[in-house]
Amino acid sequence: ETGVTQSPTHLIKTRGQQVTLRCSSQSGHNTVSWYQQALGQGPQFIFQYYREEENGRGNFPPRFSGLQFPNYSSELNVNALELDDSALYLCATLTRGRSTDTQYFGPGTRLTVL
Amino acid sequence: KNEVEQSPQNLTAQEGEFITINCSYSVGISALHWLQQHPGGGIVSLFMLSSGKKKHGRLIATINIQEKHSSLHITASHPRDSAVYICAVCRYGGSQGNLIFGKGTKLSVKP
Numbered sequence: 001e002t003g004v005t006q007s008p009t010h011l012i013k014t015r016g017q018q019v020t021l022r023c024s025s026q027s028g029h030n031t032v033s034w035y036q037q038a039l040g041q042g043p044q045f046i047f048q049y050y051r052e053e054e055n056g057r058g059n060f061p062p063r064f065s066g067l068q069f070p071n072y073s074s075e076l077n078v079n080a081l082e083l084d085d086s087a088l089y090l091c092a093t094l095t096r097g098r099s100t101d102t103q104y105f106g107p108g109t110r111l112t113v114l
Numbered sequence: 115k116n117e118v119e120q121s122p123q124n125l126t127a128q129e130g131e132f133i134t135i136n137c138s139y140s141v142g143i144s145a146l147h148w149l150q151q152h153p154g155g156g157i158v159s160l161f162m163l164s165s166g167k168k169k170h171g172r173l174i175a176t177i178n179i180q181e182k183h184s185s186l187h188i189t190a191s192h193p194r195d196s197a198v199y200i201c202a203v204c205r206y207g208g209s210q211g212n213l214i215f216g217k218g219t220k221l222s223v224k225p
Contacts (some may be wrong), residue, residue: 003196033211037155040189042200042215044120056212088155103147108155 004029004093004106012112013025021109024066029104031055032074034066037108045048049074078111086106086113117141120216122203127223133188135219137201140182147213148175148202157200160186161170191223 003026013019023032034042045058049068063079072093078085088110089103092103118139127133135164137146148160154218161168161175163184172191177184198220202213 031211033213035213035215040217042202042217043157043213043216045212048211058212090155091155092157092211103148103159103213105157105159108157110155 004091004104006091006106006109008109010110010112012114014114015024015083017078017081017113018079019095019111021078021080021089021091021111023074023076023093025074025091025093025104026051027071028070029093030110031094032043032068032072033092033103034074034076035090036060036085036090038084043090046076056085076094081113083113111113116216117214118201118203119215120199120219121220123217125222126221127191129152129223129225130162130215131191131223133195133221133223135186135199135221137184137186137203138182139184139203139214141214142171143179143182143203144204144206145204146177147186147204148184148207149196151200151218153197159208161198169218188221191199193223196222209212 005024007022033048034046037043047057052068063078067075084104088108090108094103147153150158163177172189174187198218201216201220
């Protein structure tokens with residue numbers, strides 16, 4: 001049990017639609033990262049939020065955006081969905097600044113775009 | 115060429131066997147993670163290493179910073195160890211949450 005939850009667990013959308021995925025973490029985990037994992041591949045870093053501001057971004061277009069809230073929950077928004085957006089989306093949280101800290105991963109949201 | 119390479123891609127073992135999974139990386143790192151991913155997606159962090167060796171139960175992880183190589187060993191393997199094992203590195207100077215992942219090693223342990 002990592003204390004990180006994600007919702008929904010599964011989601012089916014059609015091309016062009018917009019989607020919001022949610023992540024909740026333990027209190028004290030002030031940093032959240034989002035990853036996209038295509039089938040058979042390792043996760044790819046989308047972006048990270050720290051203290052409600054974006055703090056690093058991978059090679060993803062602006063239609064991938066996020067929010068982090070004061071209660072440590074977070075959202076990933078994807079606009080104008082494309083077929084290639086079909087993937088498992090993972091969030092991971094940690095407490096920034098602790099050198100011994102590790103990341104706690106959520107169970108993921110599996111998004112299918114038709 | 116991927117910045118993080120794992121070998122083998124797939125591994126089948128008999129229960130009780132000693133297992134080694136390898137990870138090589140090409141960037142300077144501040145830390146390396148070994149993760150376990152079960153069918154359905156959930157990822158569990160096994161180890162975070164910046165030097166030397168760590169042990170937890172039947173799992174041992176080692177890292178050689180000079181050679182840019184890490185290994186994950188499983189002693190006395192068991193069918194419940196069947197999962198995908200992923201190596202991920204935190205690039206030196208990068209934020210802690212920005213990991214570069216390998217593609218994973220799919221382990222299947224037969225009874």
